Amino acid sequence: MLALLVIVSLAWLAFVKPEHDRSLSPADSKTEVIVATPQYQPGDSGEPGFMDGLKRFWDFTGFRNATPGHLIMIIIGLVFIFLAIRYEYEPLLLVPIGTGILIGNIPMFTDGGMNLQVGIYQQGSVLNYLYFGVLKGVYPPLIFLGIGAMTDFSSLISNPRLLLLGAAAQVGIFITFIGALLLGFNMPEAGAIGIIGGADGPTAIFISSRLANGVNMLADGTTVKNLIGPIAIAAYSYMALVPVIQPPIMRLMTSKKERLIRMKPPRAVTKTEKILFPIFGLLLTCFISPGALPLLGMLFFGNILKESGVTKRLAETARTSLIDIVTIMIGLTVGASTQADVFLTRESILIFGLGAGAFAIATTMGILFAKSMNLFLPEGSKINPLIGNSGVSAVPDSARVSEAEGLKADKTNHLLMHAMGPNVAGVIGSAIAAGILLSYLG
Amino acid sequence: MMNQQLLTALASVQLDPMSWTIVAVGIGIVFMSLLLVYFFFRYILTFILNFKLRSFARRKGIDPSEADTARTMMSGEVNAAIAMAIYSYFNELHDVESGVITIKRVSKNYSPWSSKLYNMKNL
Numbered sequence: 001m002l003a004l005l006v007i008v009s010l011a012w013l014a015f016v017k018p019e020h021d022r023s024l025s026p027a028d029s030k031t032e033v034i035v036a037t038p039q040y041q042p043g044d045s046g047e048p049g050f051m052d053g054l055k056r057f058w059d060f061t062g063f064r065n066a067t068p069g070h071l072i073m074i075i076i077g078l079v080f081i082f083l084a085i086r087y088e089y090e091p092l093l094l095v096p097i098g099t100g101i102l103i104g105n106i107p108m109f110t111d112g113g114m115n116l117q118v119g120i121y122q123q124g125s126v127l128n129y130l131y132f133g134v135l136k137g138v139y140p141p142l143i144f145l146g147i148g149a150m151t152d153f154s155s156l157i158s159n160p161r162l163l164l165l166g167a168a169a170q171v172g173i174f175i176t177f178i179g180a181l182l183l184g185f186n187m188p189e190a191g192a193i194g195i196i197g198g199a200d201g202p203t204a205i206f207i208s209s210r211l212a213n214g215v216n217m218l219a220d221g222t223t224v225k226n227l228i229g230p231i232a233i234a235a236y237s238y239m240a241l242v243p244v245i246q247p248p249i250m251r252l253m254t255s256k257k258e259r260l261i262r263m264k265p266p267r268a269v270t271k272t273e274k275i276l277f278p279i280f281g282l283l284l285t286c287f288i289s290p291g292a293l294p295l296l297g298m299l300f301f302g303n304i305l306k307e308s309g310v311t312k313r314l315a316e317t318a319r320t321s322l323i324d325i326v327t328i329m330i331g332l333t334v335g336a337s338t339q340a341d342v343f344l345t346r347e348s349i350l351i352f353g354l355g356a357g358a359f360a361i362a363t364t365m366g367i368l369f370a371k372s373m374n375l376f377l378p379e380g381s382k383i384n385p386l387i388g389n390s391g392v393s394a395v396p397d398s399a400r401v402s403e404a405e406g407l408k409a410d411k412t413n414h415l416l417m418h419a420m421g422p423n424v425a426g427v428i429g430s431a432i433a434a435g436i437l438l439s440y441l442g
Numbered sequence: 443m444m445n446q447q448l449l450t451a452l453a454s455v456q457l458d459p460m461s462w463t464i465v466a467v468g469i470g471i472v473f474m475s476l477l478l479v480y481f482f483f484r485y486i487l488t489f490i491l492n493f494k495l496r497s498f499a500r501r502k503g504i505d506p507s508e509a510d511t512a513r514t515m516m517s518g519e520v521n522a523a524i525a526m527a528i529y530s531y532f533n534e535l536h537d538v539e540s541g542v543i544t545i546k547r548v549s550k551n552y553s554p555w556s557s558k559l560y561n562m563k564n565l
Contacts, residue, residue, distance in 0.1 A: 167473045
């Protein structure tokens with residue numbers, strides 16, 4: 001009898017008591033309990049049976065939970081994959097992003113706060129852990145490390161005045177910032193949207209993860225919107241469409257005579273100069289704009305690895321395996337973050353509109369600045385304004401556009417090497433602009 | 443009508459003065475940072491490298507002004523042409539052949555294993 005009493009007491013302590021306590025004070029729990037098993041069973045009729053099981057299965061399928069929004073996003077994902085494969089528009093980015101959009105928009109049963117630990121926004125899921133790198137801005141600096149390890153700054157060192165074209169194109173960021181404020185976005189959101197004008201995917205993700213992450217609180221107590229997905233998708237979409245967006249603007253802004261300008265071939269750059277560029281570039285830019293340190297620090301670190309000549313293995317890893325792994329992670333998770341309920345909003349449409357404007361303004365400003373520089377430069381040292389568009393980062397697509405447009409005007413005038421100067425200057429310029437926005441709005 | 447409404451709405455928006463500060467400071471700092479890098483690499487680094495080159499030329503007994511001109515004026519294309527010429531000189535010396543053909547006799551030891559005589563049926 002006593003033994004029976006002891007067993008019943010132990011069973012009560014072991015199984016019933018914890019459940020009883022949990023139901024009494026769920027809010028008091030200090031640690032968040034992630035429920036792996038369903039808390040709510042859809043279609044639960046109380047009588048388990050074959051048909052009930054089938055109905056339960058049906059309730060959990062994507063077919064049952066699909067909404068028009070999901071279907072629209074899946075079509076967008078398929079278009080991304082199609083553009084990447086058929087037209088080779090930034091395939092290394094659009095294939096992971098497009099596939100990510102498909103993954104992120106598989107409809108799931110989420111009624112009653114159900115957490116299947118599958119979706120990217122469901123705490124505890126694998127995708128959620130991978131998304132951490134986007135949310136906390138881990139991936140963009142790693143991408144910059146790889147970019148630094150594969151970038152040759154020779155054209156910029158041989159003709160440093162091209163740096164100014166990279167600065168001029170960043171005006172697009174700040175004009176878009178004002179445009180976003182006029183359309184009713186708050187300051188941090190507008191800052192994150194403005195950075196699309198920098199035409200730099202990792203920078204756009206880095207800034208939006210800091211400023212428009214759906215977590216930060218404003219002074220009036222409201223929370224900023226989560227705009228990481230729309231901003232990243234807009235930035236990468238327009239980067240992929242650089243060969244479509246920029247040429248008409250370039251032709252419109254330049255005369256036939258200007259397009260024929262031949263630039264002096266860049267001089268040979270010594271190894272010492274190549275080593276000193278990232279070191280002094282890092283010190284000079286980051287002392288002025290410390291907010292850009294995560295991006296510029298990694299960019300110049302990667303370049304030091306490349307140019308030092310004694311860390312070939314590290315440079316090789318940074319520009320191949322590491323950047324490939326991070327590109328897969330960032331592309332997939334950014335794509336998956338575009339769930340229909342988060343992405344298909346009025347804000348996304350406005351962001352896409354502002355992004356197109358930002359690209360056009362940045363391209364125009366780069367070309368106009370090249371033209372204005374020519375007013376002061378002596379004959380023989382003039383700049384072909386067709387390289388002005390390369391001031392937007394989008395490495396190396398915008399430089400390729402300069403080359404293609406230059407060849408259209410004169411089949412023997414190659415502008416690629418010259419255009420790479422403002423192109424890499426644009427990367428530095430957009431990172432500095434990002435640092436300034438962070439220091440004011442972060 | 444729709445555009446007018448949008449324009450009216452835009453005109454009614456009062457921007458925070460801070461936003462103009464961000465724009466002015468932002469554009470200014472981006473230009474200033476890149477101008478600083480430009481001045482450093484255009485003037486200071488060039489001065490340091492020229493100084494180094496002149497001292498090297500002085501040690502070797504070369505006129506420093508000539509050495510300086512050679513360094514700054516030489517383009518990558520000239521370097522590529524010189525490199526190509528040197529490569530061609532050292533690697534394509536076999537263009538002129540002697541024209542003498544020699545026949546080398548190869549002696550082979552006899553082996554019954556490969557003998558035609560032993561491998562054919564004598565009908």
